[in-house]
Amino acid sequence: MNTLKGTKTSLAFVAKIVHIALEAIVKNRNRSFLTTLGIIIGVAAVIMTISAGEGARLEIEKQIEGLGVNMVMIRAKQEPRGGIVVRVGKPITVKDYEMLQQNAVWINRVSPVVGLGVRVISPWGNKNSFVYGVSDQHFDIMALQVISGEGFTLADVKAAKKVCLIGETIREELFPNLDPIGQEVRINTVPFTIIGLLEEQGQFMGQDQDDMVVAPYTTVVNRLYGDVNFNSMLASAIAEDHVEDAKQETIALLRESHKLLPDEPDDFEVMTQLELMEITGQITGILTILLAAIASISLLVGGIGIMNIMLVSVTERTREIGIRLALGARESDILTQFLIEAVALSAAGGVVGIGLGVLGNFLIYKFTGFFIPTSYTSIVIGFGFSAMIGVGFGYFPARKAARLNPIDALHYE
C-alpha cells in the first residue's frame, strides 16, 4: 500500500506504546492502586501462611533432632480400647532393661522411663507437674544439660536416693528468685532433695518441656509409682549408622526376654528417631495443607478483588480502546499496552506483597520468637497466582474489546 507513509513497527514505536501504558497507570491512580492492593494482599497472605507451615515443620524437626539422632524408643504395645489407649502387651520390666544393658552390642546407653503426674510442693508454692523416673544415662541419651548443680549417678540410682532435678518452670513457680539446689521439695508426700536444674527447653508440640521433675527410676518406682513396671525405655545406638541395627537387636532381645514364640507378634513397639520424625512429618504435613488452604482462600479473595476492579473498569476501558482504535491503533498496539499495564501492576503488587510477607514473618518472629523462614515456594505460588489473575483479567477483556469493530467499542455500554 504505497499511499500510506509508514506501516512498519519499529522499536521506537514500541517504546511509545510502553510509554502510553505507564502513563495510563499513573493517570488512573485509583484503579491502579486497587488492582495492586489485591495482588499485595494475595501475595503477602500466601507467603505468610505457607511460610508459617514450613516454619512449624522445621521447628519440630529441629526439636526432634535435638533429642539425639541415635535414639531408640521402646514401649509396651498400646491400642485404643473403648475410647482409651491401654497397654495390650506385657509391660516393660526391669528384666527387659537388664537384658538390653547386658546383651546389646549396638546400644551403648539405655534408661527406663517411668512418667507420672504428681503434685510438687515447696514452702513457696505447689503445682501439678510430671515426674520422670530414669537412669543416670538418660541425660546423655536425651542430650539433656544440667545448668546448675549436677545429675544423679549410678550409685544414686542403685541406692534409690530421694534426689531430683527440676525444670525451669518448676523453679520459677516453687522457688521464685531462689537457688533451688540443696532445697527440699515434696513430690506427692515424698520429700526429695534438689541436686540440679535442667537447661531450659521451651515448648515441644505444645507441651512445656520445662514443667517436669527428673528422678532416679528406682526411687520413682518404689516411692511414687507403686508398680515395678515401666511405661517405656529409651536407648541410644552406638552410632548414627547403626540405629537400625540397634532397633533390630532390641526387638530380638525383648522377644527373648518376653519369651515370645517365633509365630507370635511383638507385644512391644520399638521406634527410631527417624521414624518419629516421619510420623510428626505427617502431622506437620497436614498442618501445612491446612495453612495452604487458608492461603488459597486469601488468594481467592485477593483474586476476586483484582477481578472486580478490572471488570468494573471494563466499560470505561472499552470506550478508551474504541477511541484508540478510531485514532489508528492496531489490535496489537492495544494488546501490548494492556499487557504492559497488567504486568507492571502485577509486578509492583508482587514486589510489595513479597516485602510485606517477609516483614510480616519478621514481625511474628520479633513479637513471638517463632522464627518463620520465608519459603520460596510461597513466593512463587503467591506471586504466580496473583500475577496470573492480574494479567488475565487485565488482558483478556482488553483483547475482546480490541477485536471489536471500532464503532462497536465506542458505543459499548
Place this chain on the structure above:
Amino acid sequence: MAAPNVIEVKKLSRIFRNGDIEVHALKDVDLVIGPGEFVAIMGASGSGKSTLLSILGCLDKPTTGEYFLDGVHVTGLDKNELADVRNQKIGFIFQSYNLLPRTTALENVGLPLVYNRSSLFGNPREIATKALQQVGLGDRLHHKPNQMSGGQQQRVAIARALVNDPAIILADEATGNLDSKASIEIAELFVRLNDAGKTIIMITHEPDIAQYAKRIVTFRDGIIAADQTVAQRTPVHLPTSNKTI
C-alpha cells in the same frame, strides 16, 4: 492526471442482523466526493447517514460494495492496514468528543501521532501544539477535558483529527451537543479548514449548520434522496486571516 477522488463508494450496503431481524441501514449507495469539497449529510434518525460515515471512517465495514479512499481500495484491506488508514488518512470527529479522560488537551491531540508508524521523526509535542493553536486553544494546552467547555472539548477533538494531516475530515454531528454560539464557532472553523484545503464531510441535523457547507446530501431509508449544491452559503464573519487559523 487529475487528482483522484477523495471518496468513491460503489453499491455500498450495510445490513445489521439482530437475531432474525435484518435491518438494511444502507442500500446500494453510490457517492463520489472530490478534493476540497465540504459536504453536509442530512437525514432523519435511522436514515443511514451515521452508518455511512462509520464506514467512510473505517470504523465499520460494509456488508457489500466497494470503497476507495484517496486512491486506496479500502474494502480489500486487512485489520492492521485499516488501522493505518484511520490513523493517516482520516480525521474523525464525534458528537460526544471521545477525548480520553484525565488526559490533557496536548496529550489527547498527540494520540494519533503515537500510533503513526511513519512520524517517528518530527517533534510530536510541537505538532500537537500547532494543531491546538490552529483551533484557537493555544492557551489550553494542559487543560483536561473536565476543565473545558463543550465547545473547547470539541475543538480539541478537531485538533486531534487534524494532527496527522489526513485526506479527509469526518464529523458525526460535531455540533449536536453544543449551544448555538459554540455550534456556529465550530461550523466556522470547518469553513476555514475547508478554505485551507481540507475535504470535510459532516453529518448534521441542523439546517443552519448545513448551510455552511458547499453541498448537501440527504439520506432517507438507506438511500440518497437528494444531492444538491448550496446556493446561498452562510458567510463566515471572522476574517480568514484570524490568528486561530
